[in-house]
Amino acid sequence: MGRSPCCAKEGLNRGAWTAAEDKILIDYIKIHGEGKWRHLPKRAGLKRCGKSCRLRWLNYLRPDVKRGNITHDEEDLIIRLHNLLGNRWSLIAGRLPGRTDNEIKNYWNTNIVKKLQSGNSKSLTTSSGVEPSSSCLAGQDTDPDPELPNKGPCLIRTKATRCTKVTLSEELRPLMAAASSNRDGMNVTCDHAKMQAPPLVDSEGITNNLLDFMADFEIEETMFSDLLRNMDISEPSCFENKVVAVEVDTHADPQCCHRLSPLISDETCLNVSDYSMLHGSEDFQSMSALMENEFDWL
DNA sequence: AATGAACTCAACCGCTCGGAA
DNA sequence: ATTCCGAGCGGTTGAGTTCAT
Known part of the structure; x- marks a missing residue:
């Protein structure tokens, strides 16, 4: 029934x-x-x-629905966000005040896809030099770049309320799952089944589902770097370039971000909630510098 | 001016998720 | 633990509009 x-x-x-x-x-x-x-x-x-x-x-x-055409800046942002999020229209809309998910979805399907199909990707390159991913045309969730199978996808996650979620490359997941199981007084949770599951790969060995590639850690109160410190790892540098993405709230302890900086690869997109968006900062280095200036935490 | 093709976008549909009972 | 329900999401549809011939 x-x-x-x-x-x-x-x-x-x-x-x-x-x-x-x-x-x-x-x-x-x-x-x-x-x-x-x-x-x-x-x-x-x-x-x-x-x-x-x-x-x-x-x-x-709704009174706050914005009328009028999508501006060039908005299109630029939509392309960047779609590269990071795929067809998660509501999340993309959440970053464009006054725009609805339906409107963005329609705009994408009628304007941007058409430009892409006509091979006009040059006109779609954003001000930050980002081109829409090849998967944009497929109308599917964004796949990780096959050229970067182990560096993890660039992505922006949903708004965080604390420094909570850490998305890890697959090779780090079992380590972190074990660490969280053996945690001592640390309030950390994660989906163990997901963390320990092998990544889904297609016939060419490419991880084909961004969501399966990701594994979230919920870290309450405790900072991610504290968790790392409590793990039995002889060589801390093994984490370099392995952390795929981190969510940090604007109100989170900025020192946490500082501790994380050596762990995050250049290709990684770090989501600092609204912070990086507000300041137009797209990479960790510039974001980190902004936070240093603003919070005086060194 | 007429007509058909192409396009736009508001609305619908089916599905999932989270919380309450 | 299970079921139900409200809400939200993304894909699709189709009526209305614009464009090309």
Whole structure:
């Protein structure tokens, strides 16, 4: 037996929204706020599915939705973020204030893909010199660059609230899984099955799924570098260029970032939550310098 | 001016996830 | 532990619009 539909479809309006319907929805949300979408149509007196109301509000009626064409800067950012995130439109949209995931998805599929297919990648090179990855055309999640199978994908993760998540290259995962199992008073969690699983590879030996390639560590309170220190590793330099990505919140202890810096390869994209975005800093070195200046933590 | 092709983008659909019961 | 439900996500569709002939 299948799942019950989100709403009874009989007698509901479909297709484009009318101005009158928009007004009803806006007025209702002004009074009652967002949420409870399932019950909203009945309470507001709309002959629409709750999902439809939610979509209409989020993609069109919300007051902070930005109108007008995507600017060159925005396109530049979309390309960079797509290189890092793949088709994770909501995450990309989260970095473009006022833009919705639907809008970005449409823009990508109608404009950027077309430019790529016409071989006009030069015009799509970002100001930072980043070209869209070859996987962009496939309309699939971004694969790691086959040329860099062991350096890990460049990626930006979701916003972090603390210095929490560390994404590791596959060779580091078993070590870290063991370390977290044997932790002594350190509040560290991870998906052990994922950490110890071999990476999925295709017939050519290329890791073919970014998400499988990644393994997150949740590190509460304790900093990642402290965990490393507690691991039984005779040669700390074995970590060089092995940490694929790190999430650090702007409010996190900046010293943590400093300790991490030797572990992170040049090719790695470090996500420092909004910090690097706000400052237009794309690599760890410049980000690190910014933080040094700002926090005086040396 | 007419018409068909191409394009755009709002809306829909099916699925997954997380939290509550 | 399991089920249910609300919410959100990404892929797809199709009506309306624009463009080319």
